[in-house]
Amino acid sequence: MKFKFLITILIIIPLLGFAQDKKSKADNLFYGYRYQQAIAEYKKEMEKKPLTNHQLLNLADSYFSTGKYDNASELYLEVNKNDTIMSVNRFNKMLQSLSKNSERDRVKTFLRSKADKLSPELLENAEFNYSLLEIPAGNEDKTIRDLGVNSPQGDFSPAFYKNGILFSSSRSRNSKNVYEPTGESYLDIYFARISSTNTLVDVETFKEIPATEFHKSTPYYSTKLSTFFYILSNTEDGELRYDENGKNALAIGTLSENGRFRFILKDLSTSFYYPFFDDTTERLYFAANFDDSYGGTDLYYVYTNNGQIMSAPINLGPRINSPGNEIAPYIYEGSLYFSSDVFYGLGGMDVYKSNILANETYTIPVNLGEGINSVSDDFGFIIQKAKEGNGLSGFFASNRKGGKGGDDLYGFMLDKSPGLKTFALGGKVVNLRNKAGLEGAQVRLLSQNGDVLKEVVSNSDGSFRIEVPWMSQVTIQAMSDGYSIFSTTYSEEGMEEIQNSSYNMGLAKMEDLVTEREEKTVIKLDKFYFDKGKSTLNAQVEGQLKKVIDAVERFPQIRLRILSYTDSRGSSSYNKRLSQDRANTIKQYLLNNGLGSHNILEATGYGEENIVNNCTNGAYCLDFLHKQNERTLFVVE
Template sequence: MRLKNHMISSIVLVMGMASFSQTGLQKKADNLFNKFSFVAATNAYKELISKNDNADYATRQLANCYAYLRNPDSAVVYYKKVIKQPNVPNQYYYNYAQALRGVQDYKESRIWLKRFKDEGGDLKESDIVNDNDFINKIYNVKPHYFLKDVNFNSKFSDFGAYEKNGNTYFISSRDEGVILKHIDGWNEEPFLDIYVKATSSSDSIVNNKFKLQGSVNTVYHEGSLAISKDGKTLYFSRSDFNEQILGKTDENVTNLKIYKANLVDGKWTNIEELPFNSSTYSIAHPALNNDETKLYFTSNMPGGMGGTDIYYVDINSNGYGTPQNLGAPVNTNKNESFPFINNDGKLFLASDGHPGLGLLDIFETVSDENDKIINVINLGIPVNSSKDDFSFFMNEDGLSGYFASNRNGGMGSDDIYAFYRVPQLKIEDTVTDAETNKPIANATVTLLDSRSSSLDTVKTGENGHFNINIDRDTDYYIQVKKDDYLDYTKAVSSKGIDKNTTSINTSIVLSPDKIKSKPITELQSIYFDYNNYDIRKESTVELDRIVTLMTTTYPDMVIKIESYSDSRGSSKYNNKLSQKRAKTTYNYLINKGINPERISEYKGYGEQNLTNQCNDAAPCTEEQHQLNRRTQFIVVRMY
């Protein structure tokens, strides 16, 4: 059966047989279904439906066939009919919801997930409630991955691309040019083999001549692979096929195993089955960690968390250890598969158990300082889609690689997609003391967006150093605070930065807070009339006092101006109005002789940071609204 589908199924299918007397045609259809010949089974169930022969049952089975074929577009049509049947098993509500996600109908999917939960299904309410926010976030975040064409896909299944030593290895069922062909009844495609081509070659014709040299490929499935750093050892998935004998379970199912091969005179030979395999369950999709002391893989062995899980075994001088389940948060009660470890030691995987866009999505893991995995993050679009996205691979440069998907617009059932990444950009520097030039440890550095909302906060190390990851083509502010020092704020932009640049260095020098030893009267806010940005006559008293302080008492003091509005009116209008108030205030001080360099910034913040509860929903007096129509002055530096 098809390698990918043998290991994963994004929904738990209801496979109970009908309790009533079976016709000959229904027996034929069920036999095909139970042999995993789903393409042929769909035709048989359609014939049953057309003859109104146990049509409700046939409709349920037909929907299940399309789910196994990873075809949500067709599955959703028939599950929609199924959920209208009387006394339909609750599981079909979940199946329908998952198929709806596969066609990007997330709103309707949440309705049926809730129905599934309300009728006793094992699902958290929070998963349903938070789904809308998750989908919006995924589609609105800036992409970090970009796709480029792959010219060696075929009309059949292609996946598992893997680069090593100038060659690109991949898995394909394109073998239709030989006299003796073995067809997988699951999807009626030829069985999968491993192919290899020169990475630098632009030749789009990759045929039988490109099959992996040696004795790895057989008449049954070969699949995902991993190659040792020295290029001499190959781990690969294969159907349970040894010495021309195809292994089967009592249920007539052939499982997958991992095998090892050695490169001898340019050919892969000395095929060896790994000792922790079993004929009663599948082990597949090998991946090596960086020092080759662990082999990761996928399995549905007993004792897992549900579906298929990610496991690993230790590789040592005596052979292999005992398989260990990675557990949560990597594995869920659904399906995790296709592990890959990049050059930085980060695990990537495919899963339909973590929040995703549809069927299988690709995820990366996040680890703490002790290398313990603490979270799993969806890679987002364009890597992920509403269909199956899997078999992720990243080159050693960390900037390019491959994955596979059966998304719309491809050439075959699964296609290989190449990706590239623009290097992560970060702001990094050392915070120093203005007087001693020594680094300042444990200072708080906050990254703010253009609206002064906090995005990330870090502490400087013992050497005063910090770094914060940022997006490209974006404006930011860096705010630095430390006890006994004046607050520091600086505008930083990543616009126009060359795509190969990885860091922005910004000079940050903190001045000791001499205001504590040399008290200064607090700079008072000034206020504005409703829908107006003119300086009031009474406000000139405070403005003139500030001018005097800055020109005589504190000739080195630097300030910034922040202006606000009340909540009435649209946010867009209030932003413009408050900016005009900031500009008017700035102009007044400049016209009174203040050097522009001593006003680090003047900015309007609209109706942000209300001083009271007078938002759009609250009834407030004019006096209460007045408190929000203000300009305030912040001391930035004082030498």
């Protein structure tokens, strides 16, 4: 039995409310999960009268579930023209059908045509992963092995426990009732020991969790709490409990080391899947399909205090959740691993990895590629440090060809962390003067060679988000019409630091950086003075020159004329020479700190020429009046 089948039940049952009170024979077959028979019956009914759109979608789902993707995509596309009743989950199935038919270019075209109606996260995730999957897979460091513990039934959901793993299975047991939709036993939890060669041996029913006549599955053990988390059928006094629509859902329960059991997430109309407790944050992650779902099942978390639920479920958002189904969350070394059947994968469920940043945002989930993933369903990925050597090892489930049953357990060995590492940056582009966000600013990431890696446009509030594959150096630029250019370069250490905080870039308008003085357009600076009779820089002068450098960096097209003046005290020749020395010192400092020779048209000392007041030779003036004549202008051409 495929665990994904349980998710299918959860998705299809709500559709009953849309069906007519008097369902046709084909409808009854469809809602009974007998898809092949439903297809044949729908074809018969079509000969008598046209099917409703709801029935066409049922037929499309039946084709999809039986692997007839050509027929499925044709029907999905037909109903989609009405743009009225197709759910986002069926939208995902439509694109999946096209992808499975090797019509990826058609999917990309379709996405572009619907870009205004789809979330930017979905479009960016798809574009990124499509590009990633075009890169030849370098899987030489992966060792994937089928494990001898598999049965002809479904075996999935591995979870580390002591010297082995817990896993779920529908393998036959005399004491277990048969689950009617699959004809197999209700799910139960088993234990297998991990051998020295990373295979699984000595399988046995896990007896530490009390037996139940119904589903018991997807366990996770928290070392911090010494507690088991797992899902089980809603029951009361040993009997199944149903909601008003006759549905029995799956709940999450816990069992502490002292044997105390309690339900912690329970709703008769909502099923919960794949609990994962993060010992570091004490968050409990799981999959469910609440009303705020982005598609089928989404990933959520709740805050806990020592395992006690302390918040309402929080959706992980559109960066992680998609129009498809997301299940099996697992966090290892700051990365979230999960599985999704979103349309841009290799096929069916694929395993993805997203890095969790310090500001609690997520990088683009990247497909782990062929090996871990296949054209079939791959899910329940767990990973840890290998017992020997410096590598990593783990397990996952898959129904790929060559297995023993429906879903089988597989083991793997890796030399390094799987999945492409990315550099993700988010923040705002703002007006440097008033800090207001700038809409429509271009934000670019450049490689070490100056090639544009990616370019995005800031939103109405100036916010932006941009992400590229990791590299050793990146240059970040921002620009907007009528504004300056922001540009700075970071090495890997700096990249690690800035991607974990909001990164704001200030742009200035030219008029905010310049002013009119002595009938010239000059860079706006505070008054500064050299030490008396000297041309060497002091801290005050250097501080103002940094503003000049900043202005030119923001507006690289600026051309400057450096004009230096003294007061009238001292001889004319001495003042001329002193002002020229000061102009030369300034020019050299600017050239040494980023400006090019093309930015400086001249650097001239005028001595006591162009006195701005009456303090000429021989005139008595107070010191502050003499100082009005000592100045340097940076004239903008």
